[in-house]
Amino acid sequence: MKDIILIIRRFAWQYKSKLALNFLFNLLSAFFAVFSMAMMIPILEILFNLQEDVNEMVPWAMNLSDLKHNVYYYITQIKQSLGVGWALLYVGVFIIVGTGLKTGFAYGASYVLVGVRNRVVRDVRASLYAKIIRLPLGFYSDERKGDIMSRVMNDVQEIENSVMSSLSMLLKNPVLIVVFMATLMVMSFQLTLFILVMLPIAGIVIGRVGKTLKKTSREGQDKLGDIVNILEETLSGLRIIKAFTAEKKMDHRFDGHLDEYRRISNRLARRRDLAHPMSEFLGTIVIVLVVWFGGTLILNQEAGLSGAVFLSFIGIFYQIINPAKEFSNAIYTVQRGIAALERIDWVMMAKNNIADAENAHSADKLHQGIEYRNVSFAYGERTVLKNISVNIPKGKTVALVGQSGSGKTTFADLLPRFYDVASGGIFIDGVNIKEIKVHDLRGLMGNVNQEAILFNDTIYNNIAFGVENATPEQVMEAARVANAHDFIMATEKGYQTIIGDRGSKLSGGQRQRLSIARAILKNPSILILDEATSALDTESERLVQEALEKLMANRTSIVIAHRLSTIRNADMICVFQDGEIVERGNHHELMAIDGVYQKLHSLQIK
Known part of the structure; x- marks a missing residue:
């Protein structure tokens, strides 16, 4: 129950006005449910002729005795004037009205809660996505993309299916149970006290089984993350899998994880399916014991209960059974949702070390230059950069060359604070980049990488990506400078052509020229080029190199080069x-x- 309250406070409390309205509707629904059942008492008494006639009214007052007296007065009048049949119909109309109001308010409660439920699920998804795109790159270097995707998709879906679908039962059924129990207490204190002793025993048994669901559900979500990760790796590496004829190996690997997930799902489903029969069986035991105890009290004339009141008591108590069963089922279901929530919280609570410092400075242009002062960096325990110092004046181009893994890309990634230095500092115009707002810092820079990172969208939107209020004329001019306009116009829909997943409908040179056009449109003060031409054929390289030279003109540039000729x-x-x-x-x-550079140059011209 503690976890349930925590979930409501965390996700749904901001909609407390709607929750209050839902509570009011549930309360009214419970009240009219009691009213409908209570009206069965005069029907039973009329049928079995147990109630004496009431020929005088008493003044109306807000107490049960006076209300009951006057109701029986009207029933007596109808019996005497119209007959017993009409009296039964008279009471039946009240039952119909009460039931109509009960079901109407129950629907109203559900209607209000649907909006809350869908808003909460939307909020969780939005918050999780916002967190993911703001976490530093270092967070993802230690994690699998498939597992992250599983947390975003499957775990959020599990919260929707379990926690939020159970929210109605969690908010409605306790209200019904409390109202019904209060009514039973008024009808017979002794019998209700007996019920209050019996129900917690059944609740403890159900609760013990429910606790095992949380652990099993978490295992299932973790295993599903493994499955999604393998699927993501398969789709990304499909060319290699086919080239090395490794289909059977991947089948075997995937089947192993599927079998393990099947076994976990079996355990989870069997425990979950135990909730309904167990609660029904325990509920039947409680009803039999209540009938036995109540019958004993009536036969011994110890409780002051008539047969008609006792039957209504049983009817109202039976109304508790369904809410109690649903409530126990909800507890089972919520345990699965809590396991999914813990996996989501692993992402939501992850610390973002790349954040604005207090009183961070704004920056809109580069005025003097960039300076690396005694910079060192390590991935975990593996040192990548050692005491690096470089001064890059404004408007100059600095090229980084060397073997793979020598630290070139890391050197460039430290400037936009994709990672933070371990020691030393990087300064822009004499200000440590940690003291500059991250948004402004990255706004100074444009990136063109070896692999053109494009989105499954139109050519126009890919070029205008990240640039607010760009006009079509500006986009087209950027494309012309990048030598991209001609091939764009040759496509089926020009700038409105969808380029496919990661630009799959374009060649490598075309993708690279689009990424250059994107950088040109941004018009950055600092340009970072990470082997932008190394994967291209000769013709594409020439076109891209021409575009890069136009882009680099009068800009401060850091160029990571594989081909020294560039x-x-x-x-x-x-x-x-x-x-x-x-x-x-x-x-x-x-x-x-005649050192390292000369040797690299000699190797490339052979």
Whole structure:
């Protein structure tokens, strides 16, 4: 119950006005349910001729005795004037009206709660997505994409299916149970006290079984994350799987996880399905004991109960059984949702170390330059950069060369704070980048990567991505500068052509020119190029290189180069080796040294 209250306070409390209205409707529904059942008493007494006639009214007052007296007065009048049949119909009309109001208010409660439920699910999804896109890249380097996707899709769906679908029962059934129990207390204190002793025993048995669902459900969600991860890896690496004829190996791997998930799901479903028969069986035991105890009291004339009142008592008590069963089922279901919620919280509670400092500075342009001062960085215990110092004046181009894994990409990734330095500092115009607002810092930069990162959207929207209020003329001009306009116009719908998943409908050179057009439209002060031409054929490389030269004109640029021919004109070339800069200078200076750079250059021209 503690977990249930916590979930309501955490997700639904902001809609407390609607929850209050739902509570009011449920309360009125419970009241009219009691009223309908209570009206069975005069019907039974009329049928069995148990009630004496009442020929005088008493003044109306808000107490049960006077209300009952006057109701029986009207019943007596109808019996005497119209007959017993009409008296039964008279009472029956009240039952119909009471039942109509009961069901009407019950629907009203459900109507209000539907809006709350769907809003809460929407809020959870939106909050989770917002958290995911704001977490630093370092968070994802240690996690599997498939597992993250499973938490976003399957776990949120589990919360919708379990917790939120149970919210109606959790808010409605306790109200019904309390109202019915209060009515039973008025009817017979002794019999109700007996029920209050019996019900908790049944609740304890149900609760013990329910606790095991949480652990099993979490295991199932974790295993589902493994399955989604394998599926994501399969789709991403399908070309390699087919090339190495590894279909059977992947089948075997996937089938193993599916079998394990099937076994966990079997355990979970069997425990969940135990809820209904167990609650029904225990409820039957309680009813039999109540009938036995109540019958004993009537026969011994100890409770002051008539047969008609006792039958109504049983009828009202039976009304408790369904809410109690649904409530117990809801507790079972919520345990599964809580396990999913814990997995979501693992993402929601993840710490974002890349955040704005207090009193962070704004920045809109680069005025002086960039400086790396004694920068070191490590992924876990693996040191990647060691005491790096580089000064990049405004408008200059610095090229980074070296073997794979030497630290070039990490050097560039530290500038927009995709990661934070372990020691030392990076300064823009003399200000530590940790003291600049992250949004403004990244707004200074444009990125063109080796793999053009595009979205399954139109060409126009991909170029205008991240640039607010871009006009069609500006988008087209950026495409012309990037040597992309001609091939765009040759597509079926021009700038409104959908390019497919990751730009799959375009060639590598076309994708790269779109990413350059995107950077041109952003018009950044600082440009980061990460091997932007290394994966292209000769013709595409020429077109892309021309576009890059236009983009780099009069901009401060950091270029990670695989092909040394593309950075011959760089103002400074830094040669990386094992996380250190072992050589620096322009092309001619480095060739004269006859060191690492000269060896790399010789290897490429052979």
